[in-house]
Amino acid sequence: MGDDYNILNQIKSTNSDTYKVPEGYFNHLADSILLKIQSKNAFYRVPNNYFDNLSDTILGKIKAQSSVETCNEELATIAPLLTQISKKNVYQVPENYFSSFQVQALVQQKPKIVQFKFVKTYLKYAVAAVIVSVIAVGGLFQQHNTSQQSLALHQQVKQIDIEKSINHISDQELNQVLEEEQLIAYQSTNKSTSLPWTNLDNLDEELKYVTDEEIDSYFKENNISIN
Amino acid sequence: MIQQEDKELLILFKQTDSKEKAFTAIIKKYQEKLYWHIRRMVVEHEDANDVLQNMFIKVWNGLENFREDSQLYTWLYRIATNESLTFIEQQKRKSASSIDDEENGLSEKVAASEGFDVKKLEWKLQLAIQKLPEKQRVVFNLRYYDEMPYEEMSRVLETSEGALKASYHHAAKKIEDFIRNY
Numbered sequence: 319m320g321d322d323y324n325i326l327n328q329i330k331s332t333n334s335d336t337y338k339v340p341e342g343y344f345n346h347l348a349d350s351i352l353l354k355i356q357s358k359n360a361f362y363r364v365p366n367n368y369f370d371n372l373s374d375t376i377l378g379k380i381k382a383q384s385s386v387e388t389c390n391e392e393l394a395t396i397a398p399l400l401t402q403i404s405k406k407n408v409y410q411v412p413e414n415y416f417s418s419f420q421v422q423a424l425v426q427q428k429p430k431i432v433q434f435k436f437v438k439t440y441l442k443y444a445v446a447a448v449i450v451s452v453i454a455v456g457g458l459f460q461q462h463n464t465s466q467q468s469l470a471l472h473q474q475v476k477q478i479d480i481e482k483s484i485n486h487i488s489d490q491e492l493n494q495v496l497e498e499e500q501l502i503a504y505q506s507t508n509k510s511t512s513l514p515w516t517n518l519d520n521l522d523e524e525l526k527y528v529t530d531e532e533i534d535s536y537f538k539e540n541n542i543s544i545n
Numbered sequence: 546m547i548q549q550e551d552k553e554l555l556i557l558f559k560q561t562d563s564k565e566k567a568f569t570a571i572i573k574k575y576q577e578k579l580y581w582h583i584r585r586m587v588v589e590h591e592d593a594n595d596v597l598q599n600m601f602i603k604v605w606n607g608l609e610n611f612r613e614d615s616q617l618y619t620w621l622y623r624i625a626t627n628e629s630l631t632f633i634e635q636q637k638r639k640s641a642s643s644i645d646d647e648e649n650g651l652s653e654k655v656a657a658s659e660g661f662d663v664k665k666l667e668w669k670l671q672l673a674i675q676k677l678p679e680k681q682r683v684v685f686n687l688r689y690y691d692e693m694p695y696e697e698m699s700r701v702l703e704t705s706e707g708a709l710k711a712s713y714h715h716a717a718k719k720i721e722d723f724i725r726n727y
Contacts, residue, residue, distance in 0.1 A: 365549065366553075367549060368549075371549045375548070375549070378548075387687065389560055389596045389689075389692045393689070396714050396717045397717035397718055397720065397721040398720060398721075399724060399725065400670070400689070400717060400720065400721055400724075401723045402666070403667060403670050404666075404667055405689070405690060406667065407656075408585075408660065408665075408667045408668060408671060409585075409590070409658055409671075410590070410658070410659045410660060411580075411590060412590065415590075416576055416577055416580070419572065419597075421598055421601045421602060421605065422598060423598065423602050424601075424602065424605060441601070450594075475654075
């Protein structure tokens with residue numbers, strides 16, 4: 319009895335905190351627990367309208383599930399042999415096909431940059447007039463050194479009234495000229511809209527036989543405004 | 546009602562800065578299902594790839610006008626089906642062959658496929674499927690492989706459920722007979 323009492327007193331006299339606790343542990347315990355709770359909740363985000371659509375989603379899955387069961391039951395009724403066949407895909411697919419799949423046309427598509435050169439109105443009319451003049455007289459000026467007929471025509475065409483000049487020229491003569499000469503067309507900066515005629519480079523060469531006075535007079539007589 | 550995820554993708558698609566990202570997400574989500582649906586129709590991988598490419602180009606061009614009165618995948622399946630049938634039609638015209646020859650042509654493609662084994666039921670099934678008329682082939686594939694409800698299938702193919710059911714039953718019986726006798 320005496321020994322027991324001594325043992326008991328010895329136990330009581332020792333430090334009751336046999337296990338060590340980090341300093342300040344209890345001071346910060348509440349805060350650290352709250353922090354953990356908050357950080358856990360931060361990962362649990364719910365998509366917008368999740369609960370609004372939840373019932374429809376679940377019903378859809380139930381329907382799909384019942385459809386699968388119905389498919390199998392249906393097949394067992396109409397063609398039991400087919401229920402014994404595996405539905406795995408038998409055709410081979412190149413490796414990484416799905417992981418690397420891209421819509422090629424969209425990948426290669428680059429925005430088309432269409433450059434428009436806005437031609438001022440007067441330039442448009444000037445060019446139109448040039449085209450008419452050149453078609454009518456260009457071939458004639460080319461010919462005038464070699465053809466007496468062309469010379470005669472050239473003399474006539476020197477008169478300002480081009481329309482009247484053309485009236486004096488027979489269809490046969492005009493056809494002959496046009497067949498022998500290249501047609502010159504105005505070519506826009508965008509080659510895709512260019513007319514099928516070519517040889518724009520000769521335009522300057524052709525125009526040097528048409529004077530400015532002739533062009534101006536043509537504008538006036540045909541009421542073409544260049545402003 | 547359209548699935549929520551698809552609805553969000555559609556919203557993103559309609560915004561310029563997220564259009565491509567949304568489109569990529571749609572491709573990733575549906576490409577395999579659509580590919581196999583097409584592949585079972587046209588048999589060869591190169592052809593299936595071409596049809597799938599064309600199909601997604603149409604999706605890119607038309608998705609903004611998608612009315613959301615059906616599921617997105619219903620609309621995608623419809624485009625894939627139409628593109629597959631159009632492709633098959635073009636192949637027919639190119640070869641200037643009869644319908645019978647076209648069936649044989651696809652059967653030949655099946656037989657020429659890598660890993661083909663005429664003793665295996667799965668391959669006999671493929672041969673049998675190619676014997677079906679095109680639209681019946683579509684119905685069979687959608688029901689048998691994709692396990693698509695008749696209700697959805699009627700929206701994809703714009704045909705009544707009754708007609709689809711009858712078509713599927715008829716197709717399944719024909720295939721079973723073919724496999725038994727092959």
